[in-house]
Amino acid sequence: MQVDIVAPDREVFSGEADEVYARSQDGDLGILPGHQPVLVALRPDSAVRVKVGGGEQAWTVSGGFLQFRDNRLTVLADGIDGA
Amino acid sequence: MPGAGELRVLRRRIRSVRSTQKITRSFELIAASRIARARRAVEAARPYASLVTRVIRDLSTEVEATSHPLLAPREQTRAVGVLVIASDRGLAGSYNTNVLRRAERLLREEADGGRPVVLFTVGRKAEGYFRYRGYEPARAWAGISDQPTYQSAREVGEALTEAYVAEDVDRVWMVYTDFKSALSQVSATAKVLPVDPVQFEGGTAYPPTFEFEPDPASILSQLIPRYVEQRVYAGLLESAASEHASRQRAMKAATDNAGDIIEDLTREANRARQAAITTEISEIVGGAEALSKR
Numbered sequence: 001m002q003v004d005i006v007a008p009d010r011e012v013f014s015g016e017a018d019e020v021y022a023r024s025q026d027g028d029l030g031i032l033p034g035h036q037p038v039l040v041a042l043r044p045d046s047a048v049r050v051k052v053g054g055g056e057q058a059w060t061v062s063g064g065f066l067q068f069r070d071n072r073l074t075v076l077a078d079g080i081d082g083a
Numbered sequence: 084m085p086g087a088g089e090l091r092v093l094r095r096r097i098r099s100v101r102s103t104q105k106i107t108r109s110f111e112l113i114a115a116s117r118i119a120r121a122r123r124a125v126e127a128a129r130p131y132a133s134l135v136t137r138v139i140r141d142l143s144t145e146v147e148a149t150s151h152p153l154l155a156p157r158e159q160t161r162a163v164g165v166l167v168i169a170s171d172r173g174l175a176g177s178y179n180t181n182v183l184r185r186a187e188r189l190l191r192e193e194a195d196g197g198r199p200v201v202l203f204t205v206g207r208k209a210e211g212y213f214r215y216r217g218y219e220p221a222r223a224w225a226g227i228s229d230q231p232t233y234q235s236a237r238e239v240g241e242a243l244t245e246a247y248v249a250e251d252v253d254r255v256w257m258v259y260t261d262f263k264s265a266l267s268q269v270s271a272t273a274k275v276l277p278v279d280p281v282q283f284e285g286g287t288a289y290p291p292t293f294e295f296e297p298d299p300a301s302i303l304s305q306l307i308p309r310y311v312e313q314r315v316y317a318g319l320l321e322s323a324a325s326e327h328a329s330r331q332r333a334m335k336a337a338t339d340n341a342g343d344i345i346e347d348l349t350r351e352a353n354r355a356r357q358a359a360i361t362t363e364i365s366e367i368v369g370g371a372e373a374l375s376k377r
Contacts, residue, residue: 004134008313009233011130024296037289039138040296041305065302067138069289074134078309079233 001033002072003050005059007080012059019051020073022066029066037069048075058082087359093352097345104341107334110174114331118265120230121324125262128320132313139306140286145299153244153307154278157253163193164201164221164243164252166275166315168259168322169209170228176333178260178326179208182270186258189272190218201252203242205319221246231323236316244311247276259318260325268325275314278307 003020005013020031023046031038042048044063049056061077068074139148149155167186169179186209193200202220204210210223222242227235246252255276261269295302 004130006131006134007233008128008131008236008309008316009124010127014130026296036292036294038294038296039142039289039299039302040294041302065138065306069141069293070287074138076131076135076138076306076309 001068003075004073005048005050005075005077005080007061007064007077010080012080012082013050013057015052017050017052017073020066020075021049021051022046022061022075024066031066031068031073033071035068039065039067039069042066042075042077048077090352090355090359093348093355097348097352100341100344100348104338104345107337107341111331111334111338114327114334117230117327118324118331121320121327122262124231125317125320125324128313128317132317135306135310135313136282137286139303139310140283141289142286142299142303142306143280143283144286144288145295146303148283148303149280150300151304151307152248153276153311154280154283156277160198160253162199162201162252164203164246164255164276165189165193166203166239166243166255166257166318167205167209167213168228168257168318169204169206169212170322170326171207171225172229173208174333175326175330176336178268178329179206179212182258182260182322183209183212185270185272187213187216189256189258201246203239205239205322228319228323228326231316231319233312233316236319237312239319240308240312240315243275243315244308252276257315257318259322262321262324262328265328268328273314273318275311278310 001017003013003015003017004011018032022029023043024040025043029040042061042064046061047058048061049058059080059082061075062079064075064077066073066075165186167183169182173179190200202213202218204213204220204223206228207225210220210225213220224235224239243255247255254274257273257275259271261271263269
């Protein structure tokens with residue numbers, strides 16, 4: 001699936017990925033291709049992890065939204081910490 | 084001896100122009116490196132801008148977007164807000180003049196239309212310009228125009244939104260400078276509020292099984308302010324890139340100019356030196372002749 005993780009002042013990830021994990025207001029959220037389409041608010045201190053092949057990248061976002069639809073995952077973060 | 088005094092004055096002037104040239108040259112180099120950084124920031128802000136627009140567009144198929152207070156057009160425009168973005172420092176050629184003139188024209192148009200203006204300024208030059216002309220800014224920010232951060236854009240965006248929601252103003256303009264290219268920067272006016280719903284038309288409807296958390300209306304009401312801030316952020320970044328490009332050009336012209344002056348002065352100094360030598364020789368020759376005639 002196509003994954004884009006962006007904050008207003010930067011894009012930290014854009015490309016194909018296998019799995020994405022984040023924390024919504026309700027709890028942990030794991031999204032694999034074929035997941036039910038959602039648009040959810042993220043917790044203000046949510047870790048966002050992206051798995052590609054064997055590797056993993058992670059950031060902390062300070063709130064925002066995660067949308068998954070049409071095999072495309074978008075994280076609109078209010079701010080992003082980390083590399 | 085004539086010529087020697089003149090020569091000393093010329094040499095002193097050459098030294099002074101040369102040290103000015105060193106200063107303008109370093110300003111030019113600093114500005115050049117800042118253009119590159121400012122342009123990277125403009126590029127880095129684009130993905131969020133287009134993605135947040137797309138999500139709002141899709142949400143508009145679910146919720147009537149114009150139901151949001153920042154999108155709903157007002158029946159009448161009683162007062163307007165104007166955000167003017169200029170720089171903190173001068174020596175940037177016509178950068179400030181262009182954007183401030185445009186803003187002043189807009190203020191006059193609105194005032195002529197019977198709409199009082201609430202002024203917001205970014206940059207000391209904007210604040211000073213309007214204060215001098217008798218306008219009192221409602222808010223004035225300094226120290227953010229050189230290298231705008233999203234945090235400062237957020238602060239400005241919130242102030243504009245607040246004024247709009249409180250119905251102090253019914254429309255908000257942003258006067259900034261659009262960075263077209265390294266050679267061309269053009270002052271521009273954009274409407275920030277109310278948000279034009281046209282750009283949220285044509286979204287893709289969600290499938291019936293789609294899960295929202297919280298409900299679509301709440302999500303929309305959180306994203307619209309982000310959209311406004313992101314517009315302000317883009318305006319600040321475009322303006323910053325323009326400021327640096329304009330300063331670089333102005334400082335390059337000043338450096339080149341100093342080079343020309345040094346060249347002219349050096350030629351003049353050489354002529355003065357030659358004249359001094361000639362005078363000296365003719366005095367000696369004259370003196371020798373006078374002696375031999377005895």
